[in-house]
Amino acid sequence: MRLMAVPAAAVLVALCAAPALAQPTTTPVPGPRDPNQPPVSSGPPLSAHAVGDAGTGLAVVRLAPDSSPTGTILPGFGEQLPRQSAAEIGVGLASAQANTEAYLSYERAVAQASPLGFAVQGRAPQTPGTLVQTASPDNAEPVTGGLTPPATPLDALLKVGLLNGSAHARWDDELGPCVSPLADAKTSVASLSVLNAIPTLPSTPDLTGLLTQDTPKLDAAAKQALIDDVKQLTAPLSQLGGLLSGTPDTGANGSLLSLPETLAAHSTVELVDLPGSPNKAVRSTSTLQAASIRLLAGTPAEIRVDVVSRPTLTALSTGDQATSGITYTAPVLRVGQGGRELGTLDAANPKLDVPIGVTAGQELPLVGALAEGLPKLDIGVLRLQVAQLNRKDMVLDGPLQQGGPTVNGYMLGATARLLDLQLLPTDALGLPNLPSALAQVSLGEQIVRAAAPNGGVVCAPAQAPPGGGGQAAPPKKGQPLAYTNAAYKTVPIFWTGTALLLVGVVLVAALPARRRPLTP
Template structure:
């Protein structure tokens, strides 16, 4: 493993995962820009000598095991351009991605070690849209080529969400390949894997009140009359903990076993991102293929409570994007996950491509009803674990929304820069869990979503030149430097220093000539006049 890439490359996976909600970014991945001359009249830099790869290929794939967003779509996006802030989508107040893997290939990169990049990162985070650099990533770059992968443990640094998130043991593996003669035509260009032993997130919702008495805070509205508002306040007074802990369902602090958290993943989960070239049927050229895969056994919602929800992952998601350079033969293959939601041994629903959404209500019993342990009611179970009676009077103050398979696909024709070709990209998510307030929770200035936990964010993009990637190199031994313009001197006169070269040698020759002449003249002693 070599040193870390520059800051622009330090968190490619984190940035990709935190931005994936707005759809895949387009254009060739950003790398170090090609430096230009200080004087526009100067000639360009010389081309490389020797055989050069013929193939052009650009692609990237990324995966994030978990992404936590607080107050999604609540903070305006800052911009230096006037009047553009209102047109851009709003940012979350805070967000963090955990267990990130990123694989990139870019034949057009100016720096040789940016041709292939594989990175496994413990996390990336952003506050109001600003994402600082975080340490602890495992990375490998090429050129030069790497015969073996690099593996190791990942140590997540401290973040502002530490009090809300507990991350278990993280491991990563990265492998970046690139050939000096054939470029991207190697077995696998970039391969990054990240595995996470366990994870628990959101043991509190910090943007909700941290008190049990909400008198004067819940305002009646057109959809919430004064009598109902009073009943909600009276019910919340009886809860064992404040609303920020969902009335006692959340612990409000980290726990070693994940209990008391909104979402916990007790088993190992992993993500893998791969970029490589594949055969094009009927053609000697290659296609660029980017693949993101996830492995998750299952997760628990409100683990340790009688109302615990078990989400079993029946089918694992895979996102694969292949670009042949031709829109007719390029493709996006997505295997949508299948999730089974179970509570108390009863299946509440199955999430798949045909049924991507399931809402589980969060309710409180109205005054006069049996308080049943003084906890909110989740789904169809009471706080004591028994089934919800049909005649129980309750009011829903929130909703747990589970949603999957948000596949977003985009295409773009590439013209001229850096080559003519076709680009294809897609993003997808294994599961979105949102905490949504209802009209019955009449707190002022509440956003549409209080918190959002996303599991298994995936992004993949591939760019190939028209006709596919050519595997080969220029003729060995043939110089590839740019020929000098007709009638131009062999050296480029870029500074006045070049003029000193002939002046120096002319002066030296004259000096030597003077020495020889002086030495050759006869020596005459001057007689003194004593008179």
């Protein structure tokens, strides 16, 4: 009998595993456990089809931009993608999203206000302390509150004051997205100081032995003069020779860029009237509100940037390329230093360079107008840029979401920035492995996108499918579920094997033991 136990167990295991190896069947979409709860899946088709996104960031800091390769799971494909920053950190992110094609009902409208977000070489962990509201079901009131920035590895580069946020997402049970506002998010910060240090520059005041041998614009005498001039500065280059030294409690001093007054971001997605039609158009809007910006605040080289007009970026999609468009109110910034105007930044004059130099006998670097008439060696440049508008659009001829219905329409999107501040090294600073930009601060990043079908968004109750009922029907009794792997039969196989083992033990114990004859 013991000889038959092993073949019998093998046959039983094969019979139990046969269903798992058979042709898989399709598992029906389950219905909700509670009939009164909103459906988990998308349910019946909607009459309205619309997609909209609006995102606004108060400030985004990038260290060594375009210096890290983009990692992908495909070998060699990362070399074809744009390079990423070594580190990025965003402050005061307001995001509003609407998507009628979302499979999960609570993702049809999403509003989010985040105090902070960061990424290191493209890897971005989830940030706590975020205000989020989703729909459906509908939310009569927004969620509001203070946002507390969590501790991050980049705290030495950024100091944030009091943050407030608001998020409101709505959805109509009958008309879907035809409700106002559809998604709305706001953030505001009372004070902000960015780049209290430049980690990409050396933290030692002595550059002896650090300068490369092939510095194009310096001979041996000029290179030694640069080393001597940097030595006399009150702090190393990582603190811009003393311009970033010290960070008082006010957050105004000791930073490359600071905001002494409130900066607010507002993102919204809504449906608006379409002229000459009962249907609606999708409009996504990003708005920034700022008063003034300080560069190198509290130092003799302080630069004041006044925001004369606030930027507004809007994407409007009617479903028709002829009537859809991007509207951008470009900011106007007035730049001054010590009561003297350095220039005006607007759409016609989007760039202004302010040199940073060192000279003998000076304990602090010379910036902008302070260096006029003095012999100096430029080691860096502060580049200010505005009105960087990038637009993309496309004609829709397919589903807005994978597996969704085919939609013919038009989609367009755009990005813009209030102020882009870059710290660039010059050829005279011949340090090894320097990136093309030492640091970059983007103040007020704006992103919008809108998509609508031909003729606009239809605001009408959805037609019930034949047979009634807007939710997925529960599976019929006896209908087999799909076998995704052999784990479905693990428990039966385990208990069957255990039973066979016990039977074998009983049989072995019950049978009398044979005594071997003693050998003479």
